[in-house]
Amino acid sequence: MPRTxxxxxxxxxxxxxxxxxxxxxxxxxxxxxxxxxxxxxxxxSAAISFPDADPDAVPSIQAxxxxxxxxVKARTLPGGTVTLTxxxxxxxxxxxxxxxxxxxxxxxxxxxxxxxxxxSAAVPQVVGSWSASGIRTGTQTFFFRNLWSYATGTYxxxxxxxxxxx
Amino acid sequence: xxxxxxxxxxxxxxxxxxxxxxxxxxxSAVVTFPGSDPDAVPLVSAxxVQVTYRVRQNNKATxxxxxxxxxxxxxxxxxxxxxxxxxxxTPAPPFQNGTLSKTVAQRIxxxxxxxxxxxxxxxxxxxxNSWTYSTGTYTQTVLFTxxxx
Numbered sequence: 308m309p310r311t312x313x314x315x316x317x318x319x320x321x322x323x324x325x326x327x328x329x330x331x332x333x334x335x336x337x338x339x340x341x342x343x344x345x346x347x348x349x350x351x352s353a354a355i356s357f358p359d360a361d362p363d364a365v366p367s368i369q370a371x372x373x374x375x376x377x378x379v380k381a382r383t384l385p386g387g388t389v390t391l392t393x394x395x396x397x398x399x400x401x402x403x404x405x406x407x408x409x410x411x412x413x414x415x416x417x418x419x420x421x422x423x424x425x426x427s428a429a430v431p432q433v434v435g436s437w438s439a440s441g442i443r444t445g446t447q448t449f450f451f452r453n454l455w456s457y458a459t460g461t462y463x464x465x466x467x468x469x470x471x472x473x
Numbered sequence: 474x475x476x477x478x479x480x481x482x483x484x485x486x487x488x489x490x491x492x493x494x495x496x497x498x499x500x501s502a503v504v505t506f507p508g509s510d511p512d513a514v515p516l517v518s519a520x521x522v523q524v525t526y527r528v529r530q531n532n533k534a535t536x537x538x539x540x541x542x543x544x545x546x547x548x549x550x551x552x553x554x555x556x557x558x559x560x561x562x563t564p565a566p567p568f569q570n571g572t573l574s575k576t577v578a579q580r581i582x583x584x585x586x587x588x589x590x591x592x593x594x595x596x597x598x599x600x601x602n603s604w605t606y607s608t609g610t611y612t613q614t615v616l617f618t619x620x621x622x
Contacts, residue, residue: 331620332497336504336522338558340546340600340611343508380512385551385607441605 344382348391348470351376357451367412367450374446377419382440383472389438391419392431392469401460408464410452417445431469440472493534496527496591497619504598504615511602519598524581526619527591534622535585538594539578540571541616548609555613557601568594578618 355370381389395408408426415422419435426432437443500523509517528536540560546553555573560581562568567582582594 330493330495331618332495333619334497334499334502334617336499336502336615336617338504338506338519338542338546338598338611338613338615340506340517340553341508342548342553342606342608342611344608345510345604347512380604382604382606382608384609385549387607439605440607 342382344384344472345380346382346389346470346472347380348468349378350468355449357449360453362453362455366453368453370449370451374416374448377434377445377447379418379435379437379443379470380441381437381470381472386438387440387473388436389440389443389470389472390436391434392471393426393434393466394431394469395426395428396465396467397428399462399464401458401462404458404460404462406457406462410454411449412452413447413449415445415447418443419445419447426464426466428464434468493531493536493621494527494529495536495619495621496525497538497617498525499523499617500525506598506600509602511604515602517600517602519600521595521597524594524596524617525591526582526588526594528584528586528588528619528621531585531587531621533586535583536588536619536621537583538581538617538619540573540581541578541618542573542575543614543616544575546611546613548607548611551607551609551611553600553606553611557603558598559601560596560598562594562596564594568596573615578616581617 352372352375355375357368357370360368379389379391383389398408399406408428411426413424415434424432434447435443435445504519504522506517506519526538542555545555555575558573559571561570562581567584569580569582571579571581573579581596
């Protein structure tokens with residue numbers, strides 16, 4: 308008995324020093340997220356107008372109310388391309404009189420780049436093109452080529468913007 | 474020597490009998506974030522996950538439930554940082570809200586003593602929606618761990 312007491316104490320000391328092992332229970336879950344293709348275009352104005360002017364004094368008339376703010380939002384595949392185009396529904400018309408749509412030009416700034424272009428009723432013109440998903444904003448300012456040869460009248464055309472992501 | 478062996482055996486039995494007993498289960502092993510318009514749904518919620526847990530023989534020691542992402546959400550070459558996933562958990566306490574991490578296990582719930590009988594908590598995961606994400610179906614595994622002490 309005198310020898311067992313020290314051994315008992317040793318055992319207790321060992322057990323106390325080691326403590327109880329930490330235990331754990333685990334469980335797995337899988338997260339799935341779907342990201343679908345999506346595109347949205349917004350323009351600050353749905354109408355622009357070119358005020359009348361003397362062709363000698365103002366050979367190129369800037370549209371009112373000025374630059375159009377263009378916001379492009381698009382989701383595309385990795386390495387995909389986002390393209391914004393504009394096309395006219397025909398020439399500017401005033402009754403039987405017409406002015407070619409190509410007499411309207413534009414200049415772009417911001418994410419639309421610094422490119423310039425002209426309207427076409429035959430082929431959609433690229434306003435901007437980007438790679439990858441995201442939001443881009445820029446401005447587009449239109450100009451009208453003012454000539455003495457135009458018949459008087461109020462001319463109108465419709466432009467259609469198309470935003471595509473592929 | 475006989476006495477020593479007896480004490481040792483009893484001590485071992487006692488250690489085994491005193492070890493904490495933990496139980497953990499999830500109502501669903503899959504959490505799905507549906508595709509949504511970022512303008513209309515800036516924060517995409519998944520269906521709530523019910524967490525059932527039980528802690529026994531824990532005396533007054535602490536316990537905790539943590540979650541760790543195995544990485545970012547991945548779809549081919551595309552990634553969405555896992556920190557874009559947050560959760561809202563109830564009841565609080567012991568549950569708490571948080572943000573997923575792929576490097577440090579984040580605490581979802583904690584307490585002390587026993588939780589017996591089994592108790593249920595609810596976790597709703599949310600994904601910060603963005604126009605910058607590439608299209609695809611993203612996936613990643615998360616690990617729930619219930620530990621004591």
